[in-house]
Amino acid sequence: MEQNSVARPIRCKAAVCKAAGELLEMEEVEVAPPRAHEVRIKVVCTSICHSDITRMKDGSNMFPCILGHEAVGVVESVGEHVQEVAVGDTVVPVFLAQCGECADCRSAHSNLCSALPTRPGMPRDGTTRFSLAATGEPVHNFLSVSSFAEYTVVDVAHVVRVGTAIPPEKACLLSCGVAAGICAAWKVAAVEAGSTVAVFGLGDVGLAVAQGSKMRGAARIIGVDKNPDKFEIGKKLGVTDFVHPSDIGEQAVSEVIKEMTGGAGANYCFECIECIGSVSVMEEAVKSSRMVRHAFTGLREDGGGARRGRQRGAHSIPSVVRSYLGGIKPKDDIPVLAQKCLDKELELDEFITHQMRFDEINNRALDDLQLAEGRCLRYIIRMDGGVAMEDGA
Structure with missing residues (x-):
C-alpha cells in the first residue's frame, strides 16, 4: 500500500477478553484505518x-478488550502527519509513549511522556479502533498496543x-520486561564494573537485570528465587551464586547475602517480583545492601522503587529511587538493544521458553503461564494475516 493511499477497514482474528476472569475468545474484529498520528500494524508475533x-x-x-502489549509487526498503513515510519517498516509497539517533544521526553531524568500519558483508548482521543465484526460493538484496546490481534492500530x-x-x-521481547531489566541495570542503577549485585526474583525481569549487570561488568551476581529451575538458566545469563529461601533454615536471606559478601552486603539490590512487587522482599533487599556505595531495589513495571546509596557525611545510606520500565526511553534505547542482540552482546534465546500458534492461546499458553511454577518465561505466539475490506463491505 502506498504511504498516502486511503486505507480501508480490515477484518481479522483477535483474542477478545469479554469480562474479568473469563478466558479469551477468538473473534472476528474490524480494525479501523489509522487516524492522524497513528499506524496500523500487521502483527507478526x-x-x-x-x-x-x-x-x-x-x-x-474496560471490557470487551484486546490484551497483549509485547509484539513486533510490519506497518500496513499510516495516518496523516506520520513521518518517522513508513509502510513496510518492521516496528515494535511499546506501551510507553515517547513523543520526543514534551519536557519529560527531552529530559534525561524522566521516561514518562507528559504529552501522552497512559489513558483508556487511543492516546490522543480516547476512542478505539476495534469493533466486533458481527455486531459492531466497540472493543477496547489495552496499554495502547492490543497485540492479541492480527492487526492493531498504535499511536506513532x-x-x-x-x-x-x-x-x-x-x-518482540524488547518492548517490556526484558528491556526493563536490562535498562534498570544500565540506566537506573548504572551498575559499576567489579561490583556485587543481588537480584530478588528470577523471572524475565530479574534474569534481564542479571544479564544487564553482567554486561556492565559486575563481578558477582547473586540470584534469589524459590524455584530451583531458575538457577540453571540464571547461570547462562550471568548469575554466579544462588540463594534458595527454603534451603537456609531460620536465617533471613539478607543474613545469607551479608555472609556471602564478607559482612558488607551487595552494592546493588533489585527487587524483581513480577510486576506487582513485594514489600517483604523489598525489606530483605534493603537489609542485604552494602551501606557504602549504592543499592537498588524494586524494579517493577508499575514504577517500583530502586534503592540507592545517598551520601551522609563520610558514609552513605540507602534511599529509594523509583523505576518505571527500567528508565527506558523506547525510541532511544530499543534500537540500541536490538543492535546489541545482533552483535551477540545481548542473549535473548534463553527467555523464549515456549512457542505456539495464535489459535492455541487459550488451550495452552494461559495454563502454562499460571501453572508452570515459573518455568515459563515468555510465550511467543505466531500470527496470521487478516483481509482488507472492500468499500461498502
Whole structure:
C-alpha cells in the first residue's frame, strides 16, 4: 500500500477478553484505518506477559478488550502527519509513549511522556479502533498496543522502528520486561564494573537485570528465587551464586547475602517480583545492601522503587529511587538493544521458553503461564494475516 493511499477497514482474528476472569475468545474484529498520528500494524508475533493475565482478572478494565502489549509487526498503513515510519517498516509497539517533544521526553531524568500519558483508548482521543465484526460493538484496546490481534492500530509515539535483521521472536521481547531489566541495570542503577549485585526474583525481569549487570561488568551476581529451575538458566545469563529461601533454615536471606559478601552486603539490590512487587522482599533487599556505595531495589513495571546509596557525611545510606520500565526511553534505547542482540552482546534465546500458534492461546499458553511454577518465561505466539475490506463491505 502506498504511504498516502486511503486505507480501508480490515477484518481479522483477535483474542477478545469479554469480562474479568473469563478466558479469551477468538473473534472476528474490524480494525479501523489509522487516524492522524497513528499506524496500523500487521502483527507478526506477540508474547504473553504476566501483566496480560493480571489484567484479564482485573474488574477495573474496560471490557470487551484486546490484551497483549509485547509484539513486533510490519506497518500496513499510516495516518496523516506520520513521518518517522513508513509502510513496510518492521516496528515494535511499546506501551510507553515517547513523543520526543514534551519536557519529560527531552529530559534525561524522566521516561514518562507528559504529552501522552497512559489513558483508556487511543492516546490522543480516547476512542478505539476495534469493533466486533458481527455486531459492531466497540472493543477496547489495552496499554495502547492490543497485540492479541492480527492487526492493531498504535499511536506513532508508541512505535519504534527496528528493521528486519533481528528475528521477530526476539524483537518482540524488547518492548517490556526484558528491556526493563536490562535498562534498570544500565540506566537506573548504572551498575559499576567489579561490583556485587543481588537480584530478588528470577523471572524475565530479574534474569534481564542479571544479564544487564553482567554486561556492565559486575563481578558477582547473586540470584534469589524459590524455584530451583531458575538457577540453571540464571547461570547462562550471568548469575554466579544462588540463594534458595527454603534451603537456609531460620536465617533471613539478607543474613545469607551479608555472609556471602564478607559482612558488607551487595552494592546493588533489585527487587524483581513480577510486576506487582513485594514489600517483604523489598525489606530483605534493603537489609542485604552494602551501606557504602549504592543499592537498588524494586524494579517493577508499575514504577517500583530502586534503592540507592545517598551520601551522609563520610558514609552513605540507602534511599529509594523509583523505576518505571527500567528508565527506558523506547525510541532511544530499543534500537540500541536490538543492535546489541545482533552483535551477540545481548542473549535473548534463553527467555523464549515456549512457542505456539495464535489459535492455541487459550488451550495452552494461559495454563502454562499460571501453572508452570515459573518455568515459563515468555510465550511467543505466531500470527496470521487478516483481509482488507472492500468499500461498502
